[in-house]
Structures are given as structure tokens and as C-alpha cells.
Amino acid sequence: MPERMTSQKQHYRPRAMSSAADNFLTESSISKEDLGQDPHQVSTGWFRGCTFRRRRPTADTPSRPATAKLGQQEPFYLQQQQPTIGVAPPSLPDDTSSGAAARAAAAAQNEMFDYMRRTRAKESNARGDAESGVGIDMWHVGPETAIARRGTELPKELFAQILSYLDAHSLINAELVSRQWHLSASDGLMWKGTFLNDFSPSSLTIPENSSEFHIGGQGLGDDEADQEWKTMWKTRKALHQRWTDGHAAAIYLEGHYDSVYCVQFDEILGVPARSKPITLQVLKDDVGRRPFATQFSKQFTLEPTLDKPAIYHVGSILCLQYDEELMITGSSDFTCIMWDIKADWTPIRRVKYHNAGVLDVCFDKKHVVSCSKDTSVCLWDRKTGDLIHRLHGHRGPVNAVQLRGNLAVSASGDGVSKLWNLVSGNCVKEFPSRDRGMACVEFSLDSLTIFAGGNDQVIYQFDASTGELIRELKGHSDLVRSLHLDSANGRIVSGSYDTSVRAYDVRTGDTVVEFTGWTASWILSAKLDYRRIVATSQDSRALVIDFGFELPGVGLLEGNPKHHLDSMNDSMRLLEMAV
Secondary structure (H helix, E strand, O other): OHHHHHHHHHHHHHHHHHHHHHHHHHHOOOOHHHEOOOOOEEOOHHHEOOEOOOOOOOOOOOOOOOOOOOOOOOOOOOOOOOOOOOOOOOOOOOOOOOOHHHHHHHHHHHHHHHHHHHHHHHHHHHHOOOOOOOOOOOOOOOHHHHHHHHHOOOOHHHHHHHHOOOOHHHHHHHOOOOHHHHHHHOOHHHHHHHHHHHHOOOOOOOOOOOOHHHOOOOOOOOOOOOOOHHHHHHHHHHHHHHHHHOOOEEEEEOOOOOOOOOOOOOOOOOOOOOOOOEEEEEOOOOOOOOOOEEEEEOOOOOOOOOOOOOOOOOOOEEEEEEOOOEEEEEEOOOOEEEEEOOOOOEEEEEEOOOOOOEEEEEEOOOEEEEEEOOOOEEEEEOOOOOEEEEEOOOOOOEEEEEEEOOEEEEEEOOOEEEEEEOOOOEEEEEEEOOOOOEEEEEEOOOOOEEEEEEOOOOEEEEEOOOOOEEEEEOOOOOOEEEEEEEOOOOEEEEEEOOOEEEEEEOOOOOEEEEEEOOOOOOEEEEEEOOOEEEEEEOOOOEEEEEOOOOOOOHHHHOOOHHHHHHHHHHHHHHHHHHO
């Protein structure tokens, strides 16, 4: 009987322990991945390698086995009578009274929970080291959440540098992440960099003596840190979309009584002030075919002065160009006149180097180049007016000329465009049309590309270095009379005898926008900048095709174009010095 009771007690304790261990595994947070092949065998914590199963004692097995070493696959019966603390396994009591095994299992579970709390505390402290980046948890949170949380913990300068690599659309999305991200991503200097990166002609090479900045404006505003750069960026994007859609207003400047042969404009003189008397007519927008609004300037008559100036033209003015100091006009009276702008447009001198009407004129800070029906091109000094070279070689009237540094290009009715070296006075390259005369020519600011148009009804794009024809820009149905290249925005505008004005993408040759029938007669001259096209016609009016008409924020884009080009020249000179 005693032997039987002893046997029952020996069987009772392992069963109780096994049940407690099962409950412990079920209620605890240990996952199945922490278990070995045996579902009761645990691979982490103090219980690593131990089992909660008990083997029933047999005749070959003692009722109380020896103490198990940690890590062995044996039951653990330790001699200690109290649960331990730390990584050691709990001790099971010798007392086999009711509840002893359950208390031991509870103590083991409490010990495991305490171990887990201490482990989590260590991980939390590690993640708090934001400066070193130790402990950034990319497993339990999404990558966007982790990056957003850590971004605001970076030094402000480093975070701003990271944001500066984003494009405008990404920067707008970054403003929505959090309040701190919004403050950093909406910073004025941040948007200034984005605006200038998208719209500043960083790759534009400006000749040292160029006066080209007086053709329109750059649309970059004033170079001030407190500008509304984000609003300006949105305005330029809206303006670009209007170019794409052909969404423009027509402003007619009236007052001439005969054909208007030439035009030049800038941001100060190019657009009539809204305060002047005008008539406004709103029309249905037809995607680039009709203006969505039309303005007519009030016609008025200026009373002539009693005293005529000592110097003046007696024939039609066929060409002109001006900068901040000087305007030069060419006339059918065979002469050119130089006018002092700062002295209230007072005539300075008259020069006569041609034997026929002067068809075109251009100048820079040193030289003036003029061309004529007499088939010649003349180079003369801007300051003194003295003749330097008379360039011969064309066999027909020279209709247009362009000047870039020590190079000049001319277009003639003989069907050839010529590139001239102004130092030697020699023709260095020719660019022929297919079979008709040339009426207009344009020379890129970097002196690498030449555009020419005429009776062929196409625009030829030549490589100035090799003389090769790059492409033909098509679309006109009559003589191409005028060309102007906006290098900063990559567009070239043409005016034709088919009464149309077309703008092309210089990089692809595709038509950007076309306006036909906005004038009543031939287009004789056309110029453009970032927001408008100005064209003149035989109908005695000047037409302003304004894509920025009543566009919110468009006034912020106006500035000093000379300042922007000077800044770009300084940047390029510093880059050349660095190289």
C-alpha cells in the first residue's frame, strides 16, 4: 500500500506540471516560431532547450532523477525550494500538496514577463539615440512612417538639404506629411531654388557684349529672397499650360497709318498699362484659334512739334534695335540714325554706308552690323560710327542679319545664308536653301545654331559649326518673313505672309502653338518672350498675343532682365575659372 501511494504521487506531480506548462505556453506571448520540433520545447529565455513533459517513472527509472543541467533535454528537478530570478530555470517544490505546481508555473510566467519588459526597455533606449540613427526600426512600421518620423529629428540644415533635391510636385506632397515638414518644405528659399532650377536658363551662354536682354523678359521676377517663389512657380506652370493649350488674349495697338515693319519690346515698354483707355471684347476660346479676350488701344493723334530735329529719316523706317542707352534705326532713305535714349531720344548721328534701303540692323556693346538691298553687309563702330568692314559676297538683297560676338550671319534673296568672321571680314561658311530666297535669319545665343526662312515656306535649322541641316520646321503656307528665338524658354516664333504666327519647340521641332488670321494682312515682324508674342503687320497695327492676360500672380514674374543675365554671366565665368 505505501508503495502504491508513492507511485500515485510520483505520477501526480508530472501530470500537474505538464498541465501548468501547457497553460503557460497557451497564455504567454511565445510564438510557434520560438518552439522546437516538440511543441512543448522552447528555444528562447531561461527555458531554452528544456521540456515541460514528464516521463512516468518506471522500474528502470528512479522516482527522482538527478538535477538537470541547463540546456539538456531532461526534466528539471532542482534542489532549491524557491523560484529563481534571472535566466536560471525555476525550482519546483518538493511539496506535492494541491496547487504547488500551479504556483511554480505562475512564478515562471511572471519571471518571463519581467525579462521581456527589461528587454523592451533596452530597445527603447537604443531607438532614442536619434543622432546616431541606432535602433531605427524598419520592421514594425512602414518605410514612409519611419522616414517621416526621423526626418524632423535631423538637424534643420541637413533636412533642408535633403528636401532641396525634390522636384516641385514632390515638395508639395512633402508639405502634407506633418506640421514640421510643412514648415520646412514651404520655406521661401526652398521654393526659390526649385523655381530657378525649373525656369532659369542655366545652360544659356550669353555673349559678353550682348544686348539681347531687351527682347522681352525672362519671367524670373526680382532676385529677392522674400519673393513669393511658390506662387511664382505655380504661375509659370499655369503660363506654360496656356502656351500648350493656345489660351491667349489679343491686344491690338493702334495708331499707325501704314505697314508696321519692325518691333522690339521689353517688360517695361512692351505691354500697355491697364490704366490707359482700352476697349475689351471677350470671345469664345477655341484652343489657340481665337483669342479668349481682345483689347483695342484707344486711337489718338499726336500733334507734331513745330521744330524738326536736326537729324531725321525721310523714308520708311524698316528696322530698329535698342538697349538701355541707344536706339538705331534703318530706313529706306539708305541711312541709319543713332538715338540717345537717356537724353529723351535725341538723335546723335546719321551714318550712310549703303546705296539702297537698310533692311536690318543689330548691335552689341562694341559693333553695329547693317544690311541692305545693295547686297552688302556693313560693320561699324558703335561709339564713333566709323566703318570697319564692308562685307561682300551675296548676289541679292540682304534681308536680315544677326550678330554674336565676332561672328555675324546674314540671309539674302539669293537663297544663301552666310556666316562671317568680323575680325577678318571673310565668309567662313554658307547655308543654302533648297531653291528659293531667304527672308529672315536667327542666330542662337550660344552661336551653335542658325535658323533661316524664306520663300520655301519652311524654317531651316543648321548646325553653325558643321553647316549640316538639322531639321526643317514646317507649317506655313507662304513666305516666312520673320523669326525670333527665345533661347531661355526653347521656343522660336515665325511670322508669315499667310497671316499666321507659329511657335516651335527648338529641341523637337514640333509646333507649340499657331495663330492664323489674328491680323488682316501679312505678318512683317514677330518677337516673343516667356509670356507673350508681339507681331506687326501690313494692317497698320501691332498685335500682342498675351498668354498671361489676367493670370493671377503674373505680375510677380516681371523683373529686371539685365540683372538676371548679368547674374548668369557671373555664374558661368566662375564656373569657367573653376574648371
